[in-house]
Amino acid sequence: MKSVNIKELARELKLSISTISKALHDSHEISAKTKKIVLDAAAKFNYIPHPYASSLRGKKSKTIGVVIPEVADSFFSLAINGIESVAKEKGYHVLIYLSHESFENEKNILQQFRGGRVDGVLISVSRETIKSDHINDLIADGIPLIFFDRVCDDVDTAKITTDDFESGYRAAEHLLKKQCRRIAFLSISYSLSISNKRLEGYLQAHQDYKIPADKKMIVYCPDDAKKNYTVIKKLLQQKNRPDAIIASVEKLTAPVYKACELLKLNIPKDIKVICFSNLVTASILNPSLTTITQPAFDMGKTAAKLLFRKLEKKNVSLKKENIVIPSTLIARSSTTG
Amino acid sequence: MKSVNIKELARELKLSISTISKALHDSHEISAKTKKIVLDAAAKFNYIPHPYASSLRGKKSKTIGVVIPEVADSFFSLAINGIESVAKEKGYHVLIYLSHESFENEKNILQQFRGGRVDGVLISVSRETIKSDHINDLIADGIPLIFFDRVCDDVDTAKITTDDFESGYRAAEHLLKKQCRRIAFLSISYSLSISNKRLEGYLQAHQDYKIPADKKMIVYCPDDAKKNYTVIKKLLQQKNRPDAIIASVEKLTAPVYKACELLKLNIPKDIKVICFSNLVTASILNPSLTTITQPAFDMGKTAAKLLFRKLEKKNVSLKKENIVIPSTLIARSSTTG
Numbered sequence: 001m002k003s004v005n006i007k008e009l010a011r012e013l014k015l016s017i018s019t020i021s022k023a024l025h026d027s028h029e030i031s032a033k034t035k036k037i038v039l040d041a042a043a044k045f046n047y048i049p050h051p052y053a054s055s056l057r058g059k060k061s062k063t064i065g066v067v068i069p070e071v072a073d074s075f076f077s078l079a080i081n082g083i084e085s086v087a088k089e090k091g092y093h094v095l096i097y098l099s100h101e102s103f104e105n106e107k108n109i110l111q112q113f114r115g116g117r118v119d120g121v122l123i124s125v126s127r128e129t130i131k132s133d134h135i136n137d138l139i140a141d142g143i144p145l146i147f148f149d150r151v152c153d154d155v156d157t158a159k160i161t162t163d164d165f166e167s168g169y170r171a172a173e174h175l176l177k178k179q180c181r182r183i184a185f186l187s188i189s190y191s192l193s194i195s196n197k198r199l200e201g202y203l204q205a206h207q208d209y210k211i212p213a214d215k216k217m218i219v220y221c222p223d224d225a226k227k228n229y230t231v232i233k234k235l236l237q238q239k240n241r242p243d244a245i246i247a248s249v250e251k252l253t254a255p256v257y258k259a260c261e262l263l264k265l266n267i268p269k270d271i272k273v274i275c276f277s278n279l280v281t282a283s284i285l286n287p288s289l290t291t292i293t294q295p296a297f298d299m300g301k302t303a304a305k306l307l308f309r310k311l312e313k314k315n316v317s318l319k320k321e322n323i324v325i326p327s328t329l330i331a332r333s334s335t336t337g
Numbered sequence: 338m339k340s341v342n343i344k345e346l347a348r349e350l351k352l353s354i355s356t357i358s359k360a361l362h363d364s365h366e367i368s369a370k371t372k373k374i375v376l377d378a379a380a381k382f383n384y385i386p387h388p389y390a391s392s393l394r395g396k397k398s399k400t401i402g403v404v405i406p407e408v409a410d411s412f413f414s415l416a417i418n419g420i421e422s423v424a425k426e427k428g429y430h431v432l433i434y435l436s437h438e439s440f441e442n443e444k445n446i447l448q449q450f451r452g453g454r455v456d457g458v459l460i461s462v463s464r465e466t467i468k469s470d471h472i473n474d475l476i477a478d479g480i481p482l483i484f485f486d487r488v489c490d491d492v493d494t495a496k497i498t499t500d501d502f503e504s505g506y507r508a509a510e511h512l513l514k515k516q517c518r519r520i521a522f523l524s525i526s527y528s529l530s531i532s533n534k535r536l537e538g539y540l541q542a543h544q545d546y547k548i549p550a551d552k553k554m555i556v557y558c559p560d561d562a563k564k565n566y567t568v569i570k571k572l573l574q575q576k577n578r579p580d581a582i583i584a585s586v587e588k589l590t591a592p593v594y595k596a597c598e599l600l601k602l603n604i605p606k607d608i609k610v611i612c613f614s615n616l617v618t619a620s621i622l623n624p625s626l627t628t629i630t631q632p633a634f635d636m637g638k639t640a641a642k643l644l645f646r647k648l649e650k651k652n653v654s655l656k657k658e659n660i661v662i663p664s665t666l667i668a669r670s671s672t673t674g
Contacts, residue, residue, distance in 0.1 A: 070414070071408040071413075071414040071417060071433075072411060072414035072415070072418070074409060076408075077407070077408040077409035077414075078409070080408060080435070081409075081437075084435065084437070093434075093446075093449065094434075094435075095432045095433070095434070096408075096432070096433040096434075096435070097430075097431075097432070097433075098417070098421065098431075098433070100418075100421070109430075112430065225617075251617075253618065253621075254617045254618055254620075254621060257621040258620070258621065261621070279618065280562075280588075280591045281590065281591055281616065281618050281622060283591075283595070284590075284591060284594040284595065284598075284622055284623060285618060285621055285622060285623060286621055286622060286623030286624065286625070287623065288623070
C-alpha cells in the first residue's frame with residue numbers, strides 16, 4: 001500500500017501542515033473533532049511519520065550506530081550478532097558503518113552522528129586511529145559512546161575488551177614450552193591498543209622464560225592481502241627464519257598458510273602457527289589451526305547492554321566501566337609436537 | 338570541539354530560530370548583514386545542521402541502505418566492499434541492515450526506509466521471503482530499489498545476479514563426469530530464487546547425463562549451525578549414502594567437513610564435496626575445497642553503479658535491467674579422482 005507524507009495528508013484534508021502536525025501530536029490547540037478527522041485519514045492513507053521530523057521534536061531515533069573497521073572478519077560479524085540480540089529486544093535498530101580501517105572515514109562517520117541520527121554509538125576503532133578528538137567531540141555532544149575490542153585508552157568512557165595482554169602471553173608461552181625459540185609476531189598496527197597489548201604479553205612471556213625476543217621477529221603487516229603475503233614470504237625466507245608464528249588477526253591466517261605451502265615449510269613440523277581467530281573453519285584447515293578465540297558475541301552483547309542501561313537512565317555513568325571478557329587458547333594440530 | 342544546534346545558536350544571537358534557519362538557507366527575506374552575523378556565529382560555535390532537518394526540506398539524505406541476510410558470509414562482505422567502492426566515490430554513506438534471514442525483520446527495515454532515511458536501496462532478500470508487498474510498497478513510494486544475488490522474481494526492478502542455474506549445472510556435471518551417482522544437494526530454502534535455480538541446474542545436468550536424480554538426495558538445511566550438522570550427519574549415515582555433496586551456501590562447508598571427519602569418510606576418496614563459497618580459506622582446508630566462486634565484489638559494485646545512475650537521472654528506468662555476472666568453478670582436492 002502506498003503511503004502519504006504530511007504534505008499530501010494536509011492537501012487531502014484541506015488543512016494546514018501545522019494543524020495536521022499538531023493534531024498528530026495531540027496538541028491542546030486542536031479540537032477533539034479535528035484530531036479524529038486527522039487520525040482517521042492518517043490511518044486510511046497510510047501516513048508514515050518522517051523519522052527525522054520525530055527526531056527534530058526531541059524524540060529518540062531508536063537507532064544505535066555500530067562503527068567497525070570491516071565485516072570480513074568473523075570477530076566483527078559475531079560481535080554484531082551479539083549487539084543485535086540486545087537491540088532487537090529493546091526495539092532498536094542497528095546501523096552498521098564500516099571505516100575500512102581508515103581514520104578519515106571514521107571521522108566522517110562520527111561527524112554524521114552529531115546531528116542526531118543515532119541515540120548511541122558502539123565503536124571499534126580503525127587501525128589508523130591515533131587521535132581521539134572526533135570521539136571526544138561526539139561524547140561532548142551528549143551522545144553516549146562505548147568502545148568494544150579496539151579502544152582509545154585516553155577517552156574516558158566504557159570499554160569492553162578481551163584480555164589481550166594475557167592472550168599474547170599465553171600464545172607465546174604455548175610456543176616457548178614447545179621449544180620454539182624464534183617466534184614471529186605479526187601485528188597490524190603500531191598504535192592500536194589491542195595490537196600493542198598482545199605484543200606486550202608476547203614480550204613478557206619471553207622475559208619470564210628468559211628467552212630474548214628478537215626485534216626482527218616483530219613484523220607489521222599492511223591492510224592489503226597481496227602485500228601481507230609478500231611480507232610473510234620474505235620473513236620466512238630469511239636466513240634465521242622463525243620456527244613459529246603468532247598472527248595477531250584472523251585475516252593473516254590464509255597468507256601464512258599459503259606462504260608456508262609455497263616454501264614447502266611443514267606446519268607444525270618446520271614451523272608452528274597460532275592465530276587470533278574466530279574462524280569456524282579453524283578446525284578443518286590443513287592442518288587444523290591453534291587459535292586464540294575471542295568472546296566476540298559476548299563482547300558485542302555486553303557493550304550493547306551497557307549502552308541501553310545508559311540510554312534508559314540518564315544518570316548512569318559510563319566513565320569507570322572497564323569490562324574484560326577472557327579469550328581462550330584452543331590448541332590444535334598447527335602447534336603439535 | 339563541542340557543537341551547537343539551531344536552538345542554541347538562536348539563543349546566543351538573540352534571534353528567532355526561523356530567522357537563523359532562513360539566514361542559513363540564504364533566504365531573500367533576510368538582510369545581508371544578518372546573514373553574515375548568523376554564518377559567522379555558526380562557524381564560531383560549530384553549528385552542525387540536523388541531517389533530518391535538511392532531509393525535511395526535500396534535500397537528499399545522501400545515504401543508501403543495503404539490506405542483507407547476514408554478514409558472516411564472505412559473499413556479502415565482499416559485495417559490501419563492492420558497493421562501498423562506488424558510494425565512496427559519489428560521496429554517499431552506506432548503511433548496512435541485517436535481516437538475519439527473517440521476513441519480519443526485512444519488512445520492518447523496509448518500513449523504516451519509507452520515511453526518507455535513505456535515497457535508494459540495494460537488497461538481497463531473506464531465505465523466508467515469499468511475498469514482495471513490502472518491496473513493491475517501497476518502490477511505489479518512489480525509492481529506487483535494486484536486487485542483488487537473492488531476488489524476488491515477481492518485482493519489476495533491476496536485478497544483479499550470477500548464473501545460478503549454470504553454476505548448479507556445472508557443479509553437478511563436474512561430479513557426474515567423475516562417476517558420482519548419488520550426488521546430494523544441500524539447499525537452504527524452498528522459496529529462494531537462487532536456491533531453486535541452482536537446484537534446477539543440478540537436475541538438468543542429471544537429465545542430460547541420463548542419470549536419474551534421487552529426491553532423497555535433495556536436503557533442506559535450517560538456519561542453525563547445530564541442526565545443520567545433525568541433518569548432514571543423518572544424510573551421510575543412511576544406507577544408500579551420497580558419494581558426493583553440493584553445498585549451495587558457504588556456511589554449510591564446516592558442518593559437511595566435520596560430519597565426514599566424525600564418520601571417518603575420506604574427502605575425496607569416499608565422498609566428493611563442492612561448495613558455493615568465496616571463503617579465502619577454501620584453498621587451505623583439509624582437503625582444499627572445490628568451489629563455485631561468485632563475483633561478489635563485482636555484483637555489489639554493479640548494483641551500486643546502477644542505483645547511482647538512477648539517483649542522478651530521474652528518467653533512468655530500472656525495470657528491464659537484468660545483469661548476470663558468471664561464477665567460476667575452481668576445482669581443488671575435495672573432488673579429485
